[in-house]
Amino acid sequence: MADWIPIALSRDVPVGITRAVIVDTREVMIWRGEDGVAQVWEDRCPHRGMRLSLGFVRGNALNCLYHGWQYGAGANCLRIPAHPDLTVPPTIRANAYAATETGGMVWMSSDSADPPPLLPALTPVITLAIEAAPERVLAALGGSTAEPLIGLPFAGGTLQLGWHRAHAAKTMLHATGAGADIAAATAHLRALRQSLEQEAAA
Amino acid sequence: MSLTDDRAALDQWYTLGALQDFPAGAEVPSRLLGEDLTVRRLTDDVEVRAAGRALPVRTDYGHLWTSFGTPERDLFELPESREPDRRWIHCGPVRVRASGLRLVENFLDLAHFPYVHTDILGSEAHPEVARYEVEQRRDVDELWATKCEFYQPKAAAASDEGQISKYMYRVVSPFNVMLYKTPPTAPDRWDVIALFVQPADEAVSVAHAFMLVIDLTSTDAELSAFQQMIFVQDKIVLENQRPSLLPLQPGRETPTRADLSSVLYRRWLKEKQLRFGTEPRTDLQSTDLPHA
């Protein structure tokens, strides 16, 4: 997997919320506790495999829906309710990815060898799912699969589009802009999506 | 997908549903272990066919049973079915996109009550699972979990207050399981709630829940609605477990003492070399790789 990948708009993951995202066919989830820090984990509880995106956030912890196992921001399990007196061994932990936020997007990395990108604050526009291969979408928008961002000229300025591959035939675009007219940019992107999907289906 | 070649799965009895769901004269399509079936109810007889072949049939306990192979044992015993004051309640079928083995394991599980059946079968204020016992009864080849106790705000349709419920669980074959539970109205006897799973495909199951209960107050509709409400809550969990197939490989999941019945159930399945509905393993030598 490429190094740092934008997987959502920060705006779409408010405090107290979980969100499921497919990244290159892998099920991952994002959650944000009261401390405001976005966490990106494998969407699977190590206990019995329940998807953690169906869990619930309380304070700075994520609780699995199935048996209520509670995980802290460091991904370690803090509490196993069936055994209230147990000190949970530190080896029990969710599978966390490296995560950061920049440019109004949540980013993840599997190896985090390189430092995360540093972008100016950008205004979130919209996340769009496009039923077309990333190669096709990036070629049409003038981007490159080697780069996590596409600069799309719009109304005299530029929209910065983060993108990630959901699977071979589905691309997710996370659109941001500095001072862009959000309604106009959204309409423009929706029209782009329509023509890309028509082309991909043809 | 076509019929599995898993001998351990083929040589078992499976239910295709309650007899009442197969109207006389009609031909009803069904599916089992990856193969399509046709069920035909004649006046007194039931015929089950797959790929032109007639399969063995049983009609015990108000259900239709069949097998593709030669089961080592006859159908399990259910003595409670002969007690005249028991009410027979059918509350299925429910289609679930998950391995049937995941359904059985969930049925054996106490620890999820406070979170999945909140304020009904469990409460977040009482999540503790006390030590219980599990044994493999070699003479009948059944798995039994006994001395299970759990605090329940509303243990059954007829409950109007919380109680410590006593449970026993009995796994009679990989896909058929039942529990015994103290009824709110007759503390000296046991209600029986069975879950007969019809594994249609590896990750698609049909759950047939069946109760033999002692309850003088609730209507059939109330009893069945209660059980269905519980099962709908379980279905949400079951369809969101990953992987959908039951992992038998050590280290894939993290059991604790409360999962003792799951641990022994998985061990029992491994002993039987059952593959249907299990996650392909990567930790075995290629010569004995179950999913080769």
Ligand code: FES
């Ligand atoms: S599967 Fe998450 S707590 Fe059991």
Ligand SMILES: [Fe+2]
């Ligand atoms: Fe349940």
